[in-house]
Amino acid sequence: MSRKAVTVAFVIASLVSIRVWAGPLPSISQSERARLRRWKVVTRVDKSTKFWRPTAFVLFAVSPKQVMSVVKNISSYDEYMPKVAKSTVVRRKGRTKAWAVIVTNLPWPMRDAWVAVKYAWSSLGQGAYRLDWMRERGSMRKYWGRLDLYPWGRYWTLAVCTMQAEPDANVPLSLLNKKIVWGTKQLLLHLRARVDVMQRMHILRSWSPD
Numbered sequence: 001m002s003r004k005a006v007t008v009a010f011v012i013a014s015l016v017s018i019r020v021w022a023g024p025l026p027s028i029s030q031s032e033r034a035r036l037r038r039w040k041v042v043t044r045v046d047k048s049t050k051f052w053r054p055t056a057f058v059l060f061a062v063s064p065k066q067v068m069s070v071v072k073n074i075s076s077y078d079e080y081m082p083k084v085a086k087s088t089v090v091r092r093k094g095r096t097k098a099w100a101v102i103v104t105n106l107p108w109p110m111r112d113a114w115v116a117v118k119y120a121w122s123s124l125g126q127g128a129y130r131l132d133w134m135r136e137r138g139s140m141r142k143y144w145g146r147l148d149l150y151p152w153g154r155y156w157t158l159a160v161c162t163m164q165a166e167p168d169a170n171v172p173l174s175l176l177n178k179k180i181v182w183g184t185k186q187l188l189l190h191l192r193a194r195v196d197v198m199q200r201m202h203i204l205r206s207w208s209p210d
Contacts, residue, residue, distance in 0.1 A: 051180075057158065064149035064151055080191075084102060100116070101116050
């Protein structure tokens, strides 16, 4: 299905409120829905703490299971994620937990920063999925995030990503906060681009925790 056809179908689905997911969703305004329909990223930023906590929303033209099949492949992050120089899985526990070392390619003074991260993915029920990650050690004081994938309409996915980071370096706070907002948006955009390529190549698979 072409992107234009999916957009038209999304508008129709929005009008008749077709949804598979019956659980709670983040409140999304009409103007934000309009941006999502144009395949834009909607971003909100919680500035209540010293280190900002951005949340980004974007649509995928595939199912949550298909998106999760890509994002859970942590060892491929260095092939498409922005500023990731190397991603190595060092341990797995069952089908839903993994530990990885992520080395970044960031500007000075955070160049070659690395972090050991625990990843856990799970089913939220009714076709929705979640990926959580948390720093365990490394050259970042704090790094955590969450990616929720909700069915949206009959065939698409609403992805909601929240991240927060605190480097172990003397970085101007204004620059750091802008970069974490940028990084949250770029994570979703690069993930969507990867999914689109795999779909066109007919190598996109579906994931299930069962």
